[in-house]
Amino acid sequence: MYRKIFIVIIVLAAVAGIIKLNDIEFTPLVNNDGKTYAKAVVTQVTRDNLIEDGTRVGQQEVVVRILSGEYRDREFEAKSNSSYLYGADCEPGMQVMVSINEHNGNYVVNVAGYYRAFPIYLIIGMFFLSIFAIGGKKGVLSILGLIFTFVMIFFVYLPMVYRGFSPFLAAVIASAVTTVVSMLLIGGKTYKAMISIIGTVCGVILSGIFAYIFCKMTRITGYNVGEIDELVFIAQNTAIKPGELLFSGILISSLGAVMDVAMSIVSACEEIYKQNTSITKNELFKSGMNVGKDAMGTMTNTLILAFAGSSINMIVTLYAYNYPYMYNINLLKIGIEIIQGLAGSMAIIYTVPISAFLASVIYVNHGSKQVQENH
Secondary structure, three states: OHHHHHHHHHHHHHHHHHHHHHHOOOOOOOOOOOOOEEEEEEEEEEEEOOOOOOEEEEEEEEEEEOOOOOOOOOEEEEEEEEOOOOOOOOOOEEEEEEEEEOOOEEEEEEEEEEOHHHHHHHHHHHHHHHHHHHHHHHHHHHHHHHHHHHHHHHHHHHHHHHHHOOOOHHHHHHHHHHHHHHHHHHHHOHHHHHHHHHHHHHHHHHHHHHHHHHHHHHHOOHHHHHHHHHHHHHHOOOOHHHHHHHHHHHHHHHHHHHHHHHHHHHHHHHHHHHHHHOOOOHHHHHHHHHHHHHHHHHHHHHHHHHHHHHHHHHHHHHHHHHHOHHHHHHOOHHHHHHHHHHHHHHHHHHHHHHHHHHHHHHHHHHHEEEEEEEH
16 A cells, blocks of 8 residues: 555656656747748649659749648648758648748748648557557557657656756666666566666666767767757757767667667576576576577667668768778768667677576576466
8 A cells, every 4th residue: 555655656756857847948049930830731833833854943832721820721822942851842732831920910931841740640550559459468568668768758858958967867867767667567567677677777878888988989079970060059058968969869779679688588588497497597597698699699780770771871872972991981970870889789788698697696596486476
């Protein structure tokens, strides 16, 4: 009874803390007075920009009817640029996102892009439905864990960073709390969850340490990222510390892979121990390491491929220009991507023996009681 009351108090305190943390008065970085964004539908194309060869040049002139916000049901003349990043190839009936600039009763309306919110919500819904259909109860718990992860990133990590907390420390806190909740949802209050939590947290912290060491060795800092000019401008007007964002990003990006490896090893050790409760610590450790070696090979490959995939545009560009190896290997962007991939992979590598060792010690010394309870 008292434990339940304590848990409720902790949860309420955490919710109150998150609400307080997100009570932020943002510093305006651009002048958005009189500017709003809204969902709209194209009712008419008054001047098209399609030329004979099938390409578009310049702007389209269209009429749009606003479907959301304070200008709902009003019609405006708007312009749509033809570019890869902004605007849209408008057709009557197409839903778009528009920017509305109002000044002294005059309106300037531009098509900012296609309206993508509904398809995105549909894709997310299909993703959750697939997890539920295949995973059942475990799938529901996985969905809750995923939702909690996003809550930690958007409502804990980002507000902490904006308020001036160390991004690295904020990432450690967010990763640790996310790991604890996710593992408890998946594994319950068991040795498996406890060991997986310790192994994951150790691995993620090691990821940040390795990233820091590698960056020192290669003279790469958090100020060498591509968006640094804009980040410095933001830092000059807010309390954000951009120098640590690179390292905190490595922690967060490696968290999922490290959690996967830790849980896989501990689950395997648990099953081995259940089948043979007389197994020794050394034998269980060796079995865990054998499982971990396989998981290590696939997950490090997965992590490096994920970073390579996110940088594929840069890789293709360098390949097409046929720059010499000496230039490529010393290029700043290449160095950052290599460090990100290898620091995360090093975390996975060291999570294997940590998780296997903890599992062998705890299960052999204390596992018999839990096995009896589960049966």
